[in-house]
Amino acid sequence: MQPQHCEACGELIRGRSKIVRIEGSKPMKVCDRCARLGTEVQVQTGPRPSSGRTGVGVSQSSGRTATPPVRRRRDVFDLIGGDIVEDYADRIREARLEKGMSQKDLALEMKEKEHLIKKIENRELIPEDSVRKKLEAVLDIHLIESEGMPDDGGGHAEATGTTLGDVIQIKRK
Template identity: 40%
Template sequence: MESYECEICGKKTKFPTTAVKVEGAEFKACSECTKLGTVIEKRPPNQIGKAYGTPAPSRYAPQSGYGNAPKAKPKNYFAGLENELVEDYDAVIKKAREAKGLSQEDLALKIKEKASLIKKIERKEIHPEESVMKKLEKELNIKLTESLETGETFQKGSSNGATLGDIAFVKRK
């Protein structure tokens, strides 16, 4: 018997999941979680391509259009969540900059950014973007990210990886 998994709450069900749009993102949801968003209406298979007069794809023809081309891997939306900016990033940057004898303006010139950006980062008014973080780490020879404990973040035993329910609190109406 085939089993389905809700991408919102992570619950396994024997019934097929339904495509739902929640806050602009599409998920495959169980019957309970479909109430959290808008059900996306799918056209029946025999109606595919009829809007523009193109034929529906044959179930015997390759779907990619390039013979036996391999299927694309699904996108991992949680790939960038392994590392997190350290809490005292402002002090780390300032201390390393001063240890090298650089002013904020000098550092900005070296990494090709504006001095006002360095000032705001050191005052903790903004978090540096990933590209700026990498430049600062390289120029100042520091580490601004720390690894997250993956065992505590995501539920174990999920066959398809993390679901939205693993990382977010779902508020029921």
């Protein structure tokens, strides 16, 4: 196996690499130290390539299954320009329960894994756009903050809290 180098700092990666989006960049393979600089992203899992052997009970050479990394909370650059609402997990859970669906039923309806639904509802994973769109369609909910936020006279919505514009004053000449 060829050694991997961190796409952020260039150092040799010891152990497992992580797929991270730093400041809105494309996902990169990075070392543990650079992984703290961004947001770990969900890895798309597909059918595994066959090892050339057929038969029941044949295991991979490593003997362990690949699990996608847990995605941490998004960084500030992921929040720019209308993003997923903070209470996404609660909205998904409530809508699912209103429809009388279990997590397994929802996963089957979306053609996704039940484990993915569990992680999303437990706030361990923020759904990627494709999964978010499926959730919105199946549960008939909205998970993206609306672009046109209501005006409260201060130039921002109350729900956003203090903004940079509230803190600074612009001097005019």
